[in-house]
Amino acid sequence: DRYVFDFAEGNKELKDLLGGKGANLAEMTRLALPVPPGFTIATTACREYLATGDVPAGLDDEIGEHLSRLERVMGRTLGDPDDPLLVSVRSGGKFSMPGMMETILDIGLNDRSVHGLAKRSGDDHFAWDSYRRLLQMYARTVLEVPDELLQAALAPQYAEWDVTTPEELPAAAIERACGALQGVIAEYSGCPFPQDPREQLDLAIRAVFRSWSTPRATLYRRQEHIPDDLGTAVTVMAMVFGNRGADSGTGVAFTRDPASGAVGVYGDYLQDAQGEDVVAGVRNTFPLAALESIDPDSYARLLSAMSTLERHYRDLCDVEFTIERGRLWILQTRVGKRTPAAAFTIATQLVDEGLITLDEALLRVNGSQLGKLMFPRFDRGHDVPVLARGVAASPGAAVGAAAFDSVAAQRLASSGQRVILVRRETNPDDLPGMVASIGILTTRGGKTSHAAVVARGMGKTCVCGVDTLQVDPLARRAVASDGTVIEEGDLLSLDGLAGLVYRGEVPVVPSPVVEYFESGAVPEGADDLVHAVDRVLRHADKRRSLEVHANADTPDDAARARRFGAEGIGLCRTEHMFLGERRALVEQLILAEGPAAQQAALDRLLPLQRDDFAGIFRAMDGQPVTIRLIDPPLHEFLPDLTELSVRTALDEAAGRVAKETTRLLGAVRRMHENNPMLGLRGVRLGIVIPGLFALQTRAIAEAAALVAAEGLTVRPEIMVPLVASEQEMTFVRRELEQVLTEVAAETGRDLAARIGTMIEVPRAALDAGPIARTADFFSFGTNDLTQLTWAFSRDDVEASFFPRYLDAGVFAVSPFESIDRIGVGRLVELAVAEGRAANPDLVIGVCGEHGGDPDSIGFFAAAGLDYVSCSPFRIPVARLEAGRAAV
Ligand code: PEP
Ligand code: MG
Numbered sequence: 001d002r003y004v005f006d007f008a009e010g011n012k013e014l015k016d017l018l019g020g021k022g023a024n025l026a027e028m029t030r031l032a033l034p035v036p037p038g039f040t041i042a043t044t045a046c047r048e049y050l051a052t053g054d055v056p057a058g059l060d061d062e063i064g065e066h067l068s069r070l071e072r073v074m075g076r077t078l079g080d081p082d083d084p085l086l087v088s089v090r091s092g093g094k095f096s097m098p099g100m101m102e103t104i105l106d107i108g109l110n111d112r113s114v115h116g117l118a119k120r121s122g123d124d125h126f127a128w129d130s131y132r133r134l135l136q137m138y139a140r141t142v143l144e145v146p147d148e149l150l151q152a153a154l155a156p157q158y159a160e161w162d163v164t165t166p167e168e169l170p171a172a173a174i175e176r177a178c179g180a181l182q183g184v185i186a187e188y189s190g191c192p193f194p195q196d197p198r199e200q201l202d203l204a205i206r207a208v209f210r211s212w213s214t215p216r217a218t219l220y221r222r223q224e225h226i227p228d229d230l231g232t233a234v235t236v237m238a239m240v241f242g243n244r245g246a247d248s249g250t251g252v253a254f255t256r257d258p259a260s261g262a263v264g265v266y267g268d269y270l271q272d273a274q275g276e277d278v279v280a281g282v283r284n285t286f287p288l289a290a291l292e293s294i295d296p297d298s299y300a301r302l303l304s305a306m307s308t309l310e311r312h313y314r315d316l317c318d319v320e321f322t323i324e325r326g327r328l329w330i331l332q333t334r335v336g337k338r339t340p341a342a343a344f345t346i347a348t349q350l351v352d353e354g355l356i357t358l359d360e361a362l363l364r365v366n367g368s369q370l371g372k373l374m375f376p377r378f379d380r381g382h383d384v385p386v387l388a389r390g391v392a393a394s395p396g397a398a399v400g401a402a403a404f405d406s407v408a409a410q411r412l413a414s415s416g417q418r419v420i421l422v423r424r425e426t427n428p429d430d431l432p433g434m435v436a437s438i439g440i441l442t443t444r445g446g447k448t449s450h451a452a453v454v455a456r457g458m459g460k461t462c463v464c465g466v467d468t469l470q471v472d473p474l475a476r477r478a479v480a481s482d483g484t485v486i487e488e489g490d491l492l493s494l495d496g497l498a499g500l501v502y503r504g505e506v507p508v509v510p511s512p513v514v515e516y517f518e519s520g521a522v523p524e525g526a527d528d529l530v531h532a533v534d535r536v537l538r539h540a541d542k543r544r545s546l547e548v549h550a551n552a553d554t555p556d557d558a559a560r561a562r563r564f565g566a567e568g569i570g571l572c573r574t575e576h577m578f579l580g581e582r583r584a585l586v587e588q589l590i591l592a593e594g595p596a597a598q599q600a601a602l603d604r605l606l607p608l609q610r611d612d613f614a615g616i617f618r619a620m621d622g623q624p625v626t627i628r629l630i631d632p633p634l635h636e637f638l639p640d641l642t643e644l645s646v647r648t649a650l651d652e653a654a655g656r657v658a659k660e661t662t663r664l665l666g667a668v669r670r671m672h673e674n675n676p677m678l679g680l681r682g683v684r685l686g687i688v689i690p691g692l693f694a695l696q697t698r699a700i701a702e703a704a705a706l707v708a709a710e711g712l713t714v715r716p717e718i719m720v721p722l723v724a725s726e727q728e729m730t731f732v733r734r735e736l737e738q739v740l741t742e743v744a745a746e747t748g749r750d751l752a753a754r755i756g757t758m759i760e761v762p763r764a765a766l767d768a769g770p771i772a773r774t775a776d777f778f779s780f781g782t783n784d785l786t787q788l789t790w791a792f793s794r795d796d797v798e799a800s801f802f803p804r805y806l807d808a809g810v811f812a813v814s815p816f817e818s819i820d821r822i823g824v825g826r827l828v829e830l831a832v833a834e835g836r837a838a839n840p841d842l843v844i845g846v847c848g849e850h851g852g853d854p855d856s857i858g859f860f861a862a863a864g865l866d867y868v869s870c871s872p873f874r875i876p877v878a879r880l881e882a883g884r885a886a887v
Contacts, residue, residue: 003045004062006069007038012313017042019233021092024333031312033305034329037073038087038237039066041205043094046231049209060202067201067236074238079197083120084113086130086239088275089204091211093232096334098453099428100220101232102141102211104204105275106134106239110195114178124171126244132166132174133274135181135193138200142207145188153180167243201236208234216428223435223458225812240329242322243274247295250275250322253288253302255310258318258338258456259392259447259497261345261528265289265303267318268446275322275331285446298328309333314355315364316346337456339395340369344532358539359887365536366884367854367877372396373533374873376508378495384502387480387492388468390441392499393452396461398439399493399505402486404476406433412489413437420492422478424471425464426451434458439494441501443469461496469501517564517876537876540883541565546860547867548878549626551847553577555615558625561872565879568624569616570779570869571719571847574696575632577612578605586637589692591667602695609699610706617707617714624715626779626847626869628758629696631721633676634685638668677793682722686732693720697736697753701743704751716753719779724761726770733774758847759831760784768831769838778835779869780828782848786815789824816849819856825863832864845869854881861885 010018010026018026022040029035041063048056071077076085086108091101109117109131118127139145154166157173157180166174186192194200211217212232221228242250253267268285271294292299302321305328309317318336322329338346347361356364378397400418403409406429412419413436421437423430425444434440434454439461442451446465455462468481476488484503486492493506510518512526513533522530549570550561558569578586585605592598616625648661673679686693697718704714718736723729733755744750759765760781772778787794794816805811819825828846835842845867850856852870854877860868861882870878 001044001056002062003042003056003059004066005040005042006066007035007040010040015094016230017044017233019043019092019094019235020096020334021090021332022233022235025235025237027312028309028330028333031308033308034301034327036238036240036329036331037070038235039063039070040092041234041236043231043233046209046212046233047229049206050212050231055206055209063201063205063236064198067198070236070238078201079108079110079113080116081112082116084108084116084197086117087201088235088237088239089201089208090235090237091208091232092235093212093226094230095224095226096337097217097220097224097226099450100211100217101214102137102208103275104134104137104141104207106130106137107200107204108197108239109134110193110197110200112195113197121244123244125174126241128171128174128178129167129243130241131178132181134200135178135185138193138204139181139185139188141211142203143185143189145184149184149188150181153177153184156180205234205236208232216431219431219435220428222806222809222812228809237331240322240324240327240331241274242270242324243272244325245272247326248272248322248324249291249294250320251285251288251291252318252320253306254316254318254336255306256316256342256346256349258316258336258342259395261338261342261349261532263349265306266447269294275320287446295323295326298323298326301328305330311355314350314360316342337453339456340365340372341395341529343369344373344536345528348532348535358536359543361536362539362543362880362884362887365880367857367881370513370533370880371854371874371877373513373529374511374876376510377497377512378493379507379509382507384493384504384506386500387482387484387503388466388501390443390463390466390499390501391446391452392495392497393447393449393464394440394455394460394462395497396439397493397495397497397506397508398461399491399508400438401489402478402492403433403437404471404473404478404488406430406436408476408488409433410436417489420494422469422471422486422492423451423473425449426454434460439492439496440464441466441469441492441494443467443471461494463494463496463499463501466501513876514873518560520563533876537565537879537883540880542883543886544861544879544882545886546857546865546882547845548875548882549624549845549847549867549869550875551851551869551871552616555619557872558616558619561875562619562623564872564875566623566872566875568626568715568867568869569620570626570845570851570867572616572625572627574609574612574628574630575636577609578630578637582608583637586634587664590634590638590671590689591663598691602691606695606699606702609696610703613700613703613716614707617703617716618710618712620715621707621712622715624717626717626719626756626777626845627696627700628719628721629683629686629693631682633671633673633679633681634689635668635671635673635676638671639664641668641672644668677787677795683720683724683728683732684722686720686735687728693732694735694739697739698743701740701751701753702747704753705743705747705749708749708751709747714751716751717777718753718755719777720755720757721781722761722784723757723759723771724763724767726767726774729757729771729774754843756843758784759828760788760848762789762827765827765831769834772835772839772842775835775839775842777843777845778831779844780831780846780848780865782819782824782828782846782850783816785827785848786820786824786850789827790815790820792816813855818853819850819859821859825859828860829863836864843867852878857881858885 007029012027015023114131249271251269267288320332347364350356400420419437420439442464471478478486493502512523549568550566551571552558589601754776756775756777758781847869851868852874
């Protein structure tokens with residue numbers, strides 16, 4: 001088994017083995033782009049190291065062979081005292097985890113070779129500053145020396161020269177700082193800094209392997225759903241230097257704007273600086289365009305390399321590059337992260353440019369991105385004055401309380417507040433605070449700073465480089481240039497699209513995409529985005545076989561669902577139709593003594609229900625409407641037991657005659673259940689309370705006849721909830737069919753209403769064959785099916801122990817949010833197979849929350865369902881995902 005591969009040996013398909021960075025470096029090497037030579041140690045070696053605590057046998061020899069080859073190519077040996085070859089050691093897993101793992105630069109410097117480097121480069125300052133960087137990174141990464149100790153070692157030199165960064169020190173002072181850093185290293189670890197370059201290299205590689213398991217890397221993976229067992233590859237590359245004066249520098253570039261998708265060259269450049277300085281956001285950068293006047297040759301070469309990459313990868317790429325004394329080097333590339341809006345616009349641009357097909361465009365976007373584009377944004381007409389301006393780093397409209405560190409952000413968030421994290425810059429230690437916040441504001445750094453990259457990845461609003469704001473994290477406050485003070489907890493509004501910061505709350509309006517769905521008109525200024533979304537969605541509609549229906553209970557919701565593209569109503573819940581002033585009628589029905597009183601109550605409810613359904617049928621002219629008969633435990637329509645007991649007791653004490661309340665109390669007591677969700681509800685009500693289901697069925701049939709008489713096409717479907725056995729279904733079906741026959745005779749219209757059942761009790765899935773013989777359709781109620789399969793109370797667990805389960809990695813995601821394929825999914829597959837075998841005409845859908853979950857829709861398509869049903873706002877998401885599932 002081999003573990004080490006020269007860049008020239010790999011290619012971009014080998015991400016599992018070489019990590020994203022290693023695979024792309026190999027690809028660029030094959031494309032003859034200017035990549036410094038080097039080699040990659042495979043993820044398999046890291047996995048073995050993590051499992052056994054040691055690198056695999058033979059790895060060190062293999063590294064030795066590749067190192068010798070690198071030395072031959074470079075004509076220098078690692079750490080040679082007179083003319084040292086230096087290398088960088090970088091992490092790089094299969095999936096990009098920006099800034100989460102470690103990098104060590106300048107390996108090969110020691111007390112002797114630093115002089116060689118100084119002599120060869122003719123630059124003492126450069127040589128000693130490189131050594132200083134190596135010592136600092138080695139201490140932090142290999143030995144995990146706390147940063148305070150390292151800063152304390154540098155502090156005397158800062159004080160003496162009155163500077164705040166090491167680069168500003170003269171060479172002799174940096175040399176003394178190096179001595180101090182070596183002192184800290186020896187004291188902290190009990191061993192001196194290793195002078196043997198090969199030992200430095202081996203320790204650095206092991207430290208990078210270990211950095212896979214740091215808490216911040218683990219948290220990041222959990223956030224991004226990256227598996228924990230992949231491990232990282234390590235690239236070892238000949239160093240090139242951006243910190244060798246004004247003709248050197250380092251930068252990050254994108255082939256298109258990762259925030260809007262606009263075509264062009266975007267990025268940041270920092271003169272006389274080394275790799276991490278840009279990403280760390282510690283110095284304010286130039287826009288990339290400035291490079292054109294600084295170094296036109298390198299600029300032209302960079303543009304040509306970027307265009308090669310974009311055509312080769314057929315997608316937006318970003319690169320990290322370094323210019324050393326006028327010579328361009330590309331250190332890394334990848335298919336770049338982008339905002340949801342940019343994902344859509346770039347995908348359609350690439351179609352227009354002939355680089356990809358519409359099918360591919362569909363795979364370049366996803367439902368969760370579309371969902372984010374449907375969030376509201378700030379009202380353009382508001383009059384809140386702008387407090388400060390910065391770089392529009394990640395779009396969105398975020399209003400929240402200011403927090404000045406990660407701990408405060410988590411505390412405010414756990415007290416239920418929306419939080420804006422305000423920092424000078426962020427580093428990976430701020431991750432928990434970023435997770436807890438809805439928006440991030442930094443005062444330094446550009447579009448490629450840590451804050452910007454991470455926020456975009458998480459879909460959070462971010463404005464960075466707000467340099468007119470002075471942040472004092474210790475005093476927990478920020479001061480704007482006009483003297484306005486922001487204290488912890490004060491409300492801020494962040495416009496991530498325009499890069500603006502407001503004090504207080506800016507009113508929010510719907511997203512342009514939603515406005516377009518609602519009105520069919522393209523809102524001003526949103527043409528590119530709306531057209532891109534529309535085009536991709538239309539293609540999804542053409543491709544998909546899965547229909548998309550809506551969960552809607554009112555004519556307004558039904559109409560909106562249609563505007564969003566619904567092809568029917570998959571779930572109309574009827575319980576809310578018994579609330580409000582109608583509650584009294586339900587109370588009378590429940591308390592009725594004798595059939596006459598009962599009929600009177602039913603007679604008063606009937607016309608109300610008929611009107612409810614008629615409105616929905618009108619809105620859904622021509623499309624199926626699935627109405628679910630009443631589902632919740634009946635006592636939900638009666639007063640609360642405790643409250644009523646108190647009221648009755650008070651009445652009695654006051655000597656008031658309390659005949660009504662006493663009777664009511666008796667009924668409430670009779671109906672009280674300890675476990676109402678497992679009690680008298682759903683189909684059980686229909687069997688126990690005579691006339692209830694018949695009333696609803698009559699209302700449906702009469703409404704259908706009425707609307708059909710108006711000339712519209714009505715397709716009613718009646719759905720029975722909580723069925724667990726064939727016998728229940730047979731019992732209820734007989735009653736419903738009788739009502740339908742009566743109404744057909746009375747109105748002269750037989751509307752052939754279909755009768756089906758929900759599959760939301762595990763037993764129903766297990767007995768799907770026999771049940772399918774008495775049902776025209778199935779609709780999976782995956783909310784209850786999840787609750788009952790896992791024995792998780794859907795009303796309680798998310799607030800009680802799910803956070804712990806998610807933390808502990810028992811779930812990657814709540815099974816109420818994304819379908820549990822192993823358990824609940826298996827019941828779905830079983831019920832589909834046995835249901836269809838027993839009744840080939842059976843129509844099957846899903847109407848639980850999972851029907852609108854982007855990560856579950858592919859599963860339902862693969863399981864052979866006919867439709868998913870979800871809330872109106874998720875319909876476009878479901879259309880898109882159903883299309884993606886068909887490609
Ligand atoms: C379900 O259980 O999935 C369902 C759609 O019904 P409800 O959420 O109303 O219980
Ligand atoms: Mg249910």
